[in-house]
Amino acid sequence: MAKATKRKTNTEDYLRMYRQMVRIRSFEDNANQLYLSAKMPGLTHMYSGEEAVAVGICEALTDDDKITSTHRGHGHCVAKGAEFKQMFCELLGKVEGYCRGKGGSMHIADQSHGNLGANAIVGGSMGIATGAALSARRLGRDDVTVCFFGDGATAQGLWYEVMNMAALWKLPVIYACENNGYSEYTKTDEIAAGSLTARAEAFGIESFEVDGQDVLAVNELAQRLVARARKGEGPFFIELKTYRYHGHHVGDINRDYYRSKDEETIWKEQRDPIINFGKWLVGEGVASDAELEEIREAVKKDAADAVEYALAADYPDVGEVDMHVYAPNDAA
């Protein structure tokens, strides 16, 4: 297995990565509040704690590169270039949402930046991601697709079918497993036999493990693999060790029966991707504490403004209910 190593990029890139991680955290904090205050319909799954995964990878992609996302997809959506306003509108079922309010939290995606959608079927997008890679290769484009999924999804048979084809046909797809240690309400150790990387390696797919709390390590590896996939050296598999701060979803509050408060505290206090990257930026002299504070405050205000906008925004007209069932055909 190859080892990921850190490599310096420029200041602008560092600060953008920091800001993007803060934006994800801020989006989720607001989403959680909207749920707790009963202003959001339905449920949502928080990405907080996993920010370095989405940002580290998406910062290595172009707008033409594709991603597929999951039910825990707000982080991928932000990291791939989405705006708060349309995201909060989607979360609240408003017509200005990215999916005109028809998708909601579990299908949120800014399609114009190459996000092929968040998927509410665990592992459901593995075929889509692999097909997007096949399409790119067939049509002579050089875009790469990253398939995000959790450790729980590695139990789905579909993954093995599509990895087999991706490896046979050397498709430009990167399978990125966000291993947050829990498959819904069950410890991953209880649902996954053997090692995840060994599973991908069985198909002859080069596999990597990386600390999913270290945005630079993630980004360095992603840049390398994206460049190689673009040259036709894919597919690849990455297992990113990370942690989910909230429960399986926002309503999963009393979770002592499957994981301890102590464990959560350790991850939040010692391994937080934003705090640790902030310390590194200050330590390396890239930014001062005050500058980082300024970024955090600006993002906080953006989010608050977007929430306010979305709360006041219009719901879709009732006439939209049977629109978009079928795609329009060109006039005969």
Place this chain on the structure above:
Amino acid sequence: MREITLSKAVNEAIAEEMRRDPTIFLIGEDVAEAGTPFKVLSGLVEEFGTERIIDTPISEPGFMGLAVGAAMTGSRPIVDLMFGDFLFLVMDQLCNQAAKTHYMSGGKLSVPLVLRTNLGATRRSAAQHSQSLHALVAHIPGLKVALPSSAYEAKGLMKTAIRDNSPVVIFEDKLMYNDKAPVPEEEYYIPFGEANVLREGKDITLVATSSMVQVAQAAAETLATEGISAEVIDPRTIVPLDEKTILDSVRKTSRAIVIDEGHQSYGITGEIAARISEKAFYHLDAPVLRMGAMDVPVPFSPALEDLTVPTAEGVAQAARRLVRQEVSDAA
């Protein structure tokens, strides 16, 4: 006009469209050199190569999923599902992914793919290679469903399916692959949602799909010799359904039988019969009858299998009862 087999008609439709549009590719099990077990695709790989006629491992959910992703990103895949019975294997990718993507994305993404597969019993293939499962997919909003009933229909509907911007499932009757019909040399398309009135009549309407169109036609021939005039309608696509042609016919004849090879319970026959009853009730002189496949897994033994599907004699018998007012509430 020349006559060609249904198999050849499908082959021609795919080849013509692939020549026109380089974004089309075909993917499935043993579709290239083997040309499928029914040899429907023979010759395509020689013309289009293995980059466009793609043989896959035996992984139906996998290649169905690949097709969905490819369709979302600029390709127009044709998925070959060797037997209609394998639909159960691809249901998540077809019904949760392909069917819903356009809607869930607020119209931003679309999935222009064709899933071609088959239906039809009496091939002595037993319960897992004989089902007619089109009702399952017709139930899912977002999918269109075409049921060609001849070589002519198969070519015209396939070409329309390939050009459609939504996912289309097209079921060919696997017992009709070698049946010949007149098919023009010139290019043509059959629009979706326009039923075909194969035979005009005034006493009873026989609405029949796919394999059952021949059965209805044969029944109508028999009935004609007895002085009963039957109108035969092939809806061609059940999603979208040309309700108007069916209702106009029933308003004229006042009686209807709906014949389809799917299981009778909770199926196509029930759906169409219900629409007739809801919308043409006051024109009816008799209850609308459903004739589908028997509600049993398809048996292997010919002695049993032949009992499970509607026959021309069965349809004629039912029509006589309706026309002669022999059907009561207990029918």
